[in-house]
Amino acid sequence: MAGSSHGHTPAAWTGVTIAFIGFCVAGAFMVMAQPVGFWAGMVIVALGGVAGAAMRAAGLGQPKDVHPVHEVAPKATAEPASVEG
Template sequence: MAGSSHGHTPAAWTGVTIAFIGFAVAGVFMVMAEPIGFWAGMVIVALGGVVGAAMRAAGLGQPKEAHPVHQVSATAKPAGAQG
């Protein structure tokens, strides 16, 4: 994955950062035994996914052609193949 720049886009960084903040908020309120705050944190986590997807749709994500299709070459044989 290091060679494909997986996740090195503004959309990915923004979505993950928002989701991380949501998990932190939910964790704090879970320790405080406050269900409303916990669910507010979960809403922030979901918001991170929505924002990341919206940014990707706006062209700030990795283009689809940057994801190479991994195919087994014609000369390679699967593990356990005979002859």
């Protein structure tokens, strides 16, 4: 993954950061046994996905044509060795 630009966009960073905050909120409220706070954290997680998708739609995500389609070479089939004898 280090050689690709996967996830190196403002949309990805923003969406993941908001979702991470939501998971932290939900986790804290789960430990405190507060269901309302847990579900509020889950709402924040969903908002992270919505924010990332909205930013991608606004052009802040990775362009569609960045990765060209790679041709895959057909697999070589091994012929069974004939047994003489």
